[in-house]
Amino acid sequence: MNIDFSMVIPYLPILFQAAGVTIVITLLSQGIGTVLGFFLALGRMSRFPVLRGIVWTYVLIFRGTPMLLHLFFVYYAAPAFGVTLEPFPAAIVAMSLSTTAYNCEILRAGLQSVHPGQIEAAQAVGMSWPRILRRVVIPQALRVAIVPYMTNFISHTKGSSLASVITVPELMLTAQMIYSSTYRAIEILTAAGVIYLLLTSALTVLQLWLEKRLRYDERGLSRRRRRQLLLAAGGNG
Amino acid sequence: MADAPMIEVTGLAKTYGESVKALNGVDLTVQPGEVVCLIGPSGSGKSTLLRSLNFLEEPTGGVVKVAGRRVGFSDKGGQARRLGGRELAAQRAEIGMVFQLFHLWPHLSALENVILGLVEVRGLSTADAARVGHELMRKVDLAHKMDAFPEHLSGGQRQRVAIARALAMNPKVMLFDEPTSALDPELVGEVLAVMEQVAAEGMTMVVATHEMGFARRVADRVVFMDQGKVVEQGTPDEIFGTPKSDRLKRFLERVVA
Ligand SMILES: Nc1ncnc2c1ncn2[C@@H]1O[C@H](COP(=O)(O)OP(=O)(O)OP(=O)(O)O)[C@@H](O)[C@H]1O
Numbered sequence: 309m310n311i312d313f314s315m316v317i318p319y320l321p322i323l324f325q326a327a328g329v330t331i332v333i334t335l336l337s338q339g340i341g342t343v344l345g346f347f348l349a350l351g352r353m354s355r356f357p358v359l360r361g362i363v364w365t366y367v368l369i370f371r372g373t374p375m376l377l378h379l380f381f382v383y384y385a386a387p388a389f390g391v392t393l394e395p396f397p398a399a400i401v402a403m404s405l406s407t408t409a410y411n412c413e414i415l416r417a418g419l420q421s422v423h424p425g426q427i428e429a430a431q432a433v434g435m436s437w438p439r440i441l442r443r444v445v446i447p448q449a450l451r452v453a454i455v456p457y458m459t460n461f462i463s464h465t466k467g468s469s470l471a472s473v474i475t476v477p478e479l480m481l482t483a484q485m486i487y488s489s490t491y492r493a494i495e496i497l498t499a500a501g502v503i504y505l506l507l508t509s510a511l512t513v514l515q516l517w518l519e520k521r522l523r524y525d526e527r528g529l530s531r532r533r534r535r536q537l538l539l540a541a542g543g544n545g
Numbered sequence: 546m547a548d549a550p551m552i553e554v555t556g557l558a559k560t561y562g563e564s565v566k567a568l569n570g571v572d573l574t575v576q577p578g579e580v581v582c583l584i585g586p587s588g589s590g591k592s593t594l595l596r597s598l599n600f601l602e603e604p605t606g607g608v609v610k611v612a613g614r615r616v617g618f619s620d621k622g623g624q625a626r627r628l629g630g631r632e633l634a635a636q637r638a639e640i641g642m643v644f645q646l647f648h649l650w651p652h653l654s655a656l657e658n659v660i661l662g663l664v665e666v667r668g669l670s671t672a673d674a675a676r677v678g679h680e681l682m683r684k685v686d687l688a689h690k691m692d693a694f695p696e697h698l699s700g701g702q703r704q705r706v707a708i709a710r711a712l713a714m715n716p717k718v719m720l721f722d723e724p725t726s727a728l729d730p731e732l733v734g735e736v737l738a739v740m741e742q743v744a745a746e747g748m749t750m751v752v753a754t755h756e757m758g759f760a761r762r763v764a765d766r767v768v769f770m771d772q773g774k775v776v777e778q779g780t781p782d783e784i785f786g787t788p789k790s791d792r793l794k795r796f797l798e799r800v801v802a
Pocket residue numbers: 561565566567585586587588589590591592593594
């Protein structure tokens with residue numbers, strides 16, 4: 309059997325469209341999972357034991373069971389509870405539930421890495437808790453969380469291929485459909501692999517950029533911040 | 546003095562767990578403009594007392610009043626009610642605090658450290674806040690380090706930024722918890738000099754310190770604590786010249802030797 313990669317060309321538009329679906333379900337679920345994960349992380353650090361317990365149990369369950377199972381569950385088992393979802397929303401729900409659990413733990417690790425003295429200094433100045441969180445805790449927590457966060461993001465991008473099992477027309481399912489009718493598994497799987505690699509490489513580059521941005525002390529003050537601060541002194545700074 | 550006291554502490558107690566009595570019935574009154582130094586052996590409760598004054602530590606008994614208002618509670622209607630986060634924050638803004646380990650915010654420049662409270666608490670624009678910040682940075686002799694990040698400052702410079710940060714809020718009282726204990730000996734002087742200047746401008750100050758020279762020179766009153774209690778207090782001359790209690794005598798022998 310001879311390998312001929314040029315046979316992929318006519319299928320590229322379909323593959324790119326499928327990659328678009330992969331991007332959408334990944335970004336949507338990761339976005340939802342980041343917001344929810346952040347609030348769960350706060351809940352996990354709360355002074356109310358019941359709240360901490362609930363979050364702990366959530367993470368135990370959703371980090372401890374396969375995302376494949378979540379997908380099947382939301383799609384096939386949920387109707388038994390009176391909820392019926394189309395493949396696309398079902399995938400968003402299941403993938404969000406799953407990545408929320410990871411993001412919760414990753415963001416919590418970041419938040420808890422901030423020295424308590426940092427918070428006390430802000431309290432002593434009279435800052436309220438939401439402002440302390442936004443101006444003191446989160447900027448420092450991000451620096452710690454960014455590497456594990458992006459690692460999970462990349463892992464989640466690849467994991468989105470599991471949505472194929474509930475017939476979401478994303479990259480993996482589309483590739484399977486093409487090679488099962490053309491019998492060109494090597495060419496098509498290679499093409500799909502390259503597209504996944506491009507997507508995850510984009511995230512890797514994003515991570516490098518974010519890490520650099522968050523290295524606040526090495527980078528020095530941005531020009532915008534410096535201008536804001538110096539203008540005030542009427543130029544004698 | 547005819548003025549009402551700036552700080553009034555009565556029967557203050559703080560117990561950790563079942564049995565650790567960090568504070569065991571402390572009474573202390575500080576007049577406006579007075580500089581009070583807290584001395585005493587390690588574990589005597591100096592930090593706990595200071596941290597109770599701005600409610601970073603919640604006392605298990607007693608009452609703290611600063612500028613006539615009870616700290617951490619509202620006494621309206623005779624019933625003590627714990628203050629909510631916002632009210633407590635507003636109260637803390639009136640009380641400056643300087644920590645042994647500085648606790649500067651590492652992601653902000655020195656100037657940004659100084660003005661964050663003005664922007665976030667007082668609601669000033671960055672430009673207005675920076676104007677105040679520039680002045681304070683000059684006052685602590687760091688006009689040339691405004692854009693530097695804490696990482697790139699010496700210990701003494703960091704502590705001076707921390708003092709400027711607390712002063713920026715224009716507090717009624719300044720609390721210092723061993724502000725020079727984490728510094729190399731040659732950097733202690735520059736921080737004490739700034740503190741001396743702040744004291745000379747009439748700030749009410751409570752300073753936990755092991756710098757007996759500073760206490761002697763700058764304090765109006767020295768308070769000796771041991772085992773969660775105020776054992777003896779008086780002018781520096783009285784405390785260092787004619788100590789009465791055995792515990793203070795033994796303590797002074799140890800620190801002066
Ligand atoms: N969070 C805590 N949990 C339990 N015990 C504590 C806690 N904080 C302080 N203590 C105890 O309370 C007592 C008073 O401590 P504190 O820090 O106020 O002493 P200090 O006079 O400031 O000592 P130092 O000179 O070492 O700073 C000590 O016995 C200490 O071990």
